[in-house]
Amino acid sequence: MNKKCELYMPVAGEVIPMDEANNYLMDDLVGGTGVCIIPEGDIFFAPVSGEVVLVSENLNSVAISTKENLTILIHAGLDTSKLQGRGFATYVKVGDKVTVGDKILYMDRDYVEMRAKITTPMIITTPEKIRNLTVNYKATGAFVKFVEISL
Protein backbone atom coordinates (compact mmCIF):
# COMPACT_ATOMS: atom_id res chain seq x y z
CA MET A 1 0.00 0.00 0.00
CA ASN A 2 1.24 3.44 -0.86
CA LYS A 3 1.33 5.62 2.19
CA LYS A 4 2.26 9.26 2.41
CA CYS A 5 3.32 11.55 5.17
CA GLU A 6 3.32 15.31 4.73
CA LEU A 7 5.37 17.85 6.64
CA TYR A 8 4.43 21.48 7.13
CA MET A 9 6.79 24.42 7.57
CA PRO A 10 7.55 24.67 11.30
CA VAL A 11 8.49 28.33 10.97
CA ALA A 12 8.51 30.96 8.22
CA GLY A 13 11.84 31.05 6.42
CA GLU A 14 13.97 29.87 3.57
CA VAL A 15 14.23 26.16 2.79
CA ILE A 16 17.67 24.95 1.70
CA PRO A 17 19.08 21.50 0.94
CA MET A 18 21.01 19.76 3.69
CA ASP A 19 24.32 19.88 1.87
CA GLU A 20 24.15 23.67 1.58
CA ALA A 21 24.11 23.94 5.34
CA ASN A 22 27.65 22.53 5.23
CA ASN A 23 27.31 20.74 8.45
CA TYR A 24 28.47 17.72 10.36
CA LEU A 25 25.04 16.16 10.68
CA MET A 26 24.70 15.90 6.96
CA ASP A 27 28.18 14.78 6.03
CA ASP A 28 26.93 11.42 4.95
CA LEU A 29 23.39 11.69 6.23
CA VAL A 30 24.13 9.17 8.93
CA GLY A 31 21.63 10.93 11.16
CA GLY A 32 18.92 10.63 8.52
CA THR A 33 17.67 12.62 5.61
CA GLY A 34 15.96 15.99 5.49
CA VAL A 35 16.20 19.70 4.80
CA CYS A 36 17.35 22.89 6.49
CA ILE A 37 15.40 26.03 7.18
CA ILE A 38 16.82 29.50 7.75
CA PRO A 39 14.11 30.71 10.11
CA GLU A 40 12.47 34.11 9.94
CA GLY A 41 10.55 33.68 13.16
CA ASP A 42 11.42 32.66 16.72
CA ILE A 43 8.65 30.17 17.39
CA PHE A 44 8.70 26.69 15.86
CA PHE A 45 5.51 24.72 15.33
CA ALA A 46 4.97 21.01 14.94
CA PRO A 47 5.58 20.09 11.26
CA VAL A 48 3.60 16.91 11.67
CA SER A 49 1.13 15.35 14.09
CA GLY A 50 2.40 12.70 16.44
CA GLU A 51 4.01 12.08 19.78
CA VAL A 52 6.97 13.96 21.21
CA VAL A 53 9.77 11.42 21.69
CA LEU A 54 12.66 13.75 22.49
CA VAL A 55 13.18 17.14 24.08
CA SER A 56 16.91 17.68 24.47
CA GLU A 57 18.52 18.83 27.70
CA ASN A 58 19.83 21.84 25.83
CA LEU A 59 16.27 22.73 24.78
CA ASN A 60 17.42 23.10 21.18
CA SER A 61 15.84 20.00 19.70
CA VAL A 62 12.51 18.25 19.64
CA ALA A 63 11.66 15.00 17.88
CA ILE A 64 8.18 13.84 16.93
CA SER A 65 7.22 10.31 16.00
CA THR A 66 4.30 9.97 13.58
CA LYS A 67 1.66 7.29 13.30
CA GLU A 68 3.58 5.93 10.28
CA ASN A 69 6.55 5.45 12.66
CA LEU A 70 8.63 8.18 11.06
CA THR A 71 10.67 10.24 13.48
CA ILE A 72 11.24 13.90 12.65
CA LEU A 73 13.93 15.79 14.53
CA ILE A 74 14.01 19.59 14.56
CA HIS A 75 17.41 20.80 15.73
CA ALA A 76 17.04 24.55 16.19
CA GLY A 77 20.21 26.19 14.97
CA LEU A 78 23.63 24.68 14.37
CA ASP A 79 26.28 24.42 17.04
CA THR A 80 23.66 25.51 19.57
CA SER A 81 24.17 22.78 22.14
CA LYS A 82 27.07 24.76 23.57
CA LEU A 83 24.57 27.46 24.62
CA GLN A 84 23.21 24.90 27.12
CA GLY A 85 19.64 26.06 26.83
CA ARG A 86 20.30 29.80 26.81
CA GLY A 87 18.23 31.42 24.07
CA PHE A 88 15.85 28.47 23.91
CA ALA A 89 12.58 27.32 25.44
CA THR A 90 10.34 24.37 24.73
CA TYR A 91 6.57 24.14 24.95
CA VAL A 92 6.29 20.36 25.01
CA LYS A 93 7.59 17.37 26.95
CA VAL A 94 8.25 13.77 26.01
CA GLY A 95 5.01 11.85 25.67
CA ASP A 96 2.90 14.86 24.63
CA LYS A 97 0.62 14.42 21.61
CA VAL A 98 0.96 17.28 19.15
CA THR A 99 -0.89 18.28 16.02
CA VAL A 100 0.47 20.23 13.07
CA GLY A 101 0.83 23.86 14.09
CA ASP A 102 1.20 23.35 17.84
CA LYS A 103 3.97 25.44 19.37
CA ILE A 104 6.94 23.24 20.22
CA LEU A 105 10.06 25.37 20.58
CA TYR A 106 11.31 28.93 20.92
CA MET A 107 14.68 30.19 19.72
CA ASP A 108 15.84 33.74 20.38
CA ARG A 109 17.34 34.31 16.94
CA ASP A 110 19.20 37.51 17.85
CA TYR A 111 20.88 35.83 20.80
CA VAL A 112 21.71 32.64 18.89
CA GLU A 113 22.90 34.40 15.75
CA MET A 114 25.65 36.16 17.70
CA ARG A 115 26.93 32.92 19.22
CA ALA A 116 26.15 30.10 16.78
CA LYS A 117 24.04 29.67 13.62
CA ILE A 118 20.27 29.82 13.30
CA THR A 119 20.09 27.47 10.28
CA THR A 120 17.81 24.70 11.47
CA PRO A 121 18.06 21.13 10.21
CA MET A 122 14.89 19.10 10.08
CA ILE A 123 15.93 15.46 9.91
CA ILE A 124 13.95 12.33 9.33
CA THR A 125 15.90 9.93 11.50
CA THR A 126 14.18 6.87 10.09
CA PRO A 127 15.40 7.06 6.47
CA GLU A 128 15.06 3.32 5.92
CA LYS A 129 11.28 3.75 5.87
CA ILE A 130 11.29 6.33 3.08
CA ARG A 131 10.73 5.41 -0.55
CA ASN A 132 10.73 8.92 -1.88
CA LEU A 133 11.00 12.42 -0.51
CA THR A 134 9.87 15.54 -2.36
CA VAL A 135 10.72 19.00 -1.05
CA ASN A 136 9.22 22.29 -2.19
CA TYR A 137 12.19 24.63 -1.74
CA LYS A 138 10.03 27.61 -2.69
CA ALA A 139 7.92 27.36 0.44
CA THR A 140 8.40 30.35 2.75
CA GLY A 141 5.43 30.68 5.09
CA ALA A 142 4.81 28.82 8.33
CA PHE A 143 2.23 26.00 8.15
CA VAL A 144 2.72 25.58 4.40
CA LYS A 145 3.00 21.98 3.26
CA PHE A 146 6.54 21.59 1.95
CA VAL A 147 7.69 17.99 2.21
CA GLU A 148 5.95 14.90 0.93
CA ILE A 149 7.28 11.51 1.98
CA SER A 150 6.24 8.28 0.26
CA LEU A 151 6.50 5.24 2.46
Place this chain on the structure above:
Amino acid sequence: MISKEVAVKNPTGLHARPATLLVKKASSFKSDVSVEYNGKKANVKSLIGVLSLGVTKGAMITVIASGEDEDVACEEVAKLIETLEE
Protein backbone atom coordinates in the same frame (compact mmCIF):
# COMPACT_ATOMS: atom_id res chain seq x y z
CA MET B 1 28.08 -9.69 25.73
CA ILE B 2 30.75 -7.29 26.87
CA SER B 3 30.52 -3.94 28.61
CA LYS B 4 32.78 -1.08 29.58
CA GLU B 5 32.29 2.01 31.70
CA VAL B 6 33.54 5.31 30.33
CA ALA B 7 33.47 8.96 31.32
CA VAL B 8 32.01 11.63 29.06
CA LYS B 9 34.48 14.49 29.18
CA ASN B 10 33.46 16.85 26.40
CA PRO B 11 31.80 20.08 27.60
CA THR B 12 28.42 19.64 25.91
CA GLY B 13 27.79 15.94 26.51
CA LEU B 14 26.18 13.69 23.93
CA HIS B 15 24.33 16.26 21.84
CA ALA B 16 23.63 15.97 18.12
CA ARG B 17 27.15 16.22 16.75
CA PRO B 18 28.91 13.72 19.00
CA ALA B 19 25.82 11.52 18.96
CA THR B 20 26.02 11.43 15.17
CA LEU B 21 29.66 10.34 15.36
CA LEU B 22 28.69 7.58 17.77
CA VAL B 23 25.83 6.34 15.58
CA LYS B 24 28.20 6.25 12.64
CA LYS B 25 30.86 4.35 14.56
CA ALA B 26 28.41 1.87 16.10
CA SER B 27 26.73 1.25 12.75
CA SER B 28 30.03 0.06 11.31
CA PHE B 29 29.84 -3.04 13.53
CA LYS B 30 27.62 -6.07 13.25
CA SER B 31 27.05 -6.28 17.01
CA ASP B 32 24.20 -4.62 18.85
CA VAL B 33 25.69 -1.67 20.68
CA SER B 34 23.91 0.20 23.44
CA VAL B 35 24.73 2.68 26.18
CA GLU B 36 23.29 2.81 29.64
CA TYR B 37 23.05 6.02 31.64
CA ASN B 38 21.01 6.88 34.69
CA GLY B 39 19.00 3.67 34.49
CA LYS B 40 18.09 4.30 30.84
CA LYS B 41 19.39 2.25 27.95
CA ALA B 42 19.58 3.26 24.30
CA ASN B 43 20.60 1.67 21.03
CA VAL B 44 23.74 3.51 19.84
CA LYS B 45 22.71 2.94 16.23
CA SER B 46 19.71 5.25 16.77
CA LEU B 47 20.34 9.01 16.86
CA ILE B 48 17.13 9.76 18.75
CA GLY B 49 17.95 6.95 21.17
CA VAL B 50 21.34 8.43 22.02
CA LEU B 51 19.95 11.97 22.29
CA SER B 52 17.11 10.74 24.53
CA LEU B 53 19.59 9.77 27.22
CA GLY B 54 20.53 13.40 27.76
CA VAL B 55 24.10 12.55 28.72
CA THR B 56 25.91 15.58 30.11
CA LYS B 57 29.55 16.35 30.85
CA GLY B 58 31.10 14.30 33.60
CA ALA B 59 28.64 11.45 33.26
CA MET B 60 29.77 7.86 33.59
CA ILE B 61 28.07 5.69 31.02
CA THR B 62 28.26 2.01 30.21
CA VAL B 63 28.83 0.81 26.67
CA ILE B 64 27.40 -2.64 26.00
CA ALA B 65 28.08 -4.66 22.86
CA SER B 66 26.68 -8.03 21.92
CA GLY B 67 27.43 -9.95 18.73
CA GLU B 68 30.21 -11.46 16.72
CA ASP B 69 32.46 -8.38 16.79
CA GLU B 70 31.50 -7.27 20.32
CA ASP B 71 35.05 -6.89 21.62
CA VAL B 72 36.18 -4.44 18.99
CA ALA B 73 32.77 -2.71 18.85
CA CYS B 74 32.76 -2.04 22.59
CA GLU B 75 36.39 -0.94 22.56
CA GLU B 76 36.02 1.42 19.60
CA VAL B 77 32.77 3.04 20.77
CA ALA B 78 34.16 3.51 24.29
CA LYS B 79 37.33 5.03 22.87
CA LEU B 80 35.33 7.44 20.74
CA ILE B 81 33.27 8.59 23.74
CA GLU B 82 36.40 9.16 25.81
CA THR B 83 38.09 11.20 23.15
CA LEU B 84 35.17 13.49 22.24
CA GLU B 85 36.42 17.03 22.40
CA GLU B 86 33.51 19.36 21.80
